[in-house]
Amino acid sequence: MSKQNIYKQSALAMGTSVHLEIVSAQPRSIVFSRMDQVWRIFRQVETSCSRFACDSELSLLSMQTGIWVNVSDTLFELIRFALQVAEMTDGNFDPTVGHAMASLGFKYHYLTRQPILDDGHELETAVSFRDVQLDERTRSVMLTKPIRLDLGAVAKGFAVDLATNELQSFEGFLIEAGGDVYAGGLNSNREPWLIGIQHPLHPESLMGSIRLSNAAVCTSGGYERKSTIVTNEHHLLIPQTGLSQKNVLSCSVIAPYAMLADAFSTAAYILGPQEGLKLLKSTELEGLWVLPSTELQRTDNFQLL
Structure with a gap:
């Protein structure tokens, strides 16, 4: 054996x-060479989807209302997927919450503190994912109202999946991007990868671990990004109220692909453990919720070590 x-x-x-x-x-x-290609992929997705760059495709699209805008395949597929998840969750997952997030003070890149540039308009009426239209034939998008799109719940997972495609020929690989993990093949001990689930109240500790091979796990939680304007609010908002989900500390979802796990960990977090459980069962995904009491709730096949 080599x-x-x-x-x-x-x-x-x-x-x-x-x-x-x-x-x-x-x-x-x-x-x-493959590692270099992975970094190029992350830069390319960020160039398309960043809310923090005035010249990103996403920012330029958000500045245009009532007209069809041709976009790249990357941005089109991300918006399409986000709208599909929004439809499945009856709008509890919604990529049009960017303005609500900004109103709670989430106007700055949480690592670099770079501000989100003003898009030049204020929302005068309520918006939802139904105000975003797609034209499959021309790969175009139209915002029927002023909207600040936020693809933070899908773009990172999408980049991980593209990177995964570049690494498939290796015996084992792990990609971890801020709570989004894809584990390919086997680790150096020729075993499934051991992935820790962070404790939402004690970042230096784990709630437990899972064994993973050729699958993704993503964790969503409101403990890392807090509002600087409104006390006890964080960045994971219930679209109908514009306020944070308070009945969950974190939600981890296992899925075949990182974009699925990324989106559905956010959706299941926002829905809460009861409705979120129904969502994951309907999509045959596995999930774990950490409640404010630190009690755990999970789907039947989520095995925590």
Whole structure:
């Protein structure tokens, strides 16, 4: 059996720390070439979807109302997927909450403190995902009302999935991007990867761990990004009220792909443990909720070690 080597790299991308680990007997040149491609993918998705850059595709789209705007395949697919999840959850997951987030003080990149530039308009009426229209034929998007789109619940997972495609030829690999994890193949001990689930009240501790291979797990929680304007509010908002979900500390979801896990951990968090459980059962995904008492609620097959 060929000797496997372990390669690790880390970088800041998409507003978070991204960590790569590859286990492979392939030549170093191939491994590093693929790692370089992973970083290019994260930069490309960030260029399309950043809320913090005035020249990103997302920012430019959010400045245009009532007209069809041609967008890249990356942005089109992300918006389409976000709208599909919004439809499935009856709007409890909604990519049009950007303005509500800004009103609670989430106007700054939480790592760099770079401000979100003013889009030049204020919302005068309520908006929802139904105010975003897609044209499949021309790959165009129209915002029927002034909307500040936020794709934070899908873009990072999408980037992880694109990166996963680049690393499939390796015996094992791990991609971790700010709570979004994809574990491919086996670790250096030729076992499924051991992934920790962070304790939402004690960041240095774990609620437990899971074993994962060829699957993703993503965790959503309101404990890292707090409002600087309204006490006890965080960035995971209930779209109908514009306020935070208070009945859950965190929600972790296991799915075949990171974008699925990313979106549905957010949706199941916002819905809360009862309705969120129904959602995950209907989509055959596994989830774990940490309640304010630190009591755990989980789907039947979420195995916490």
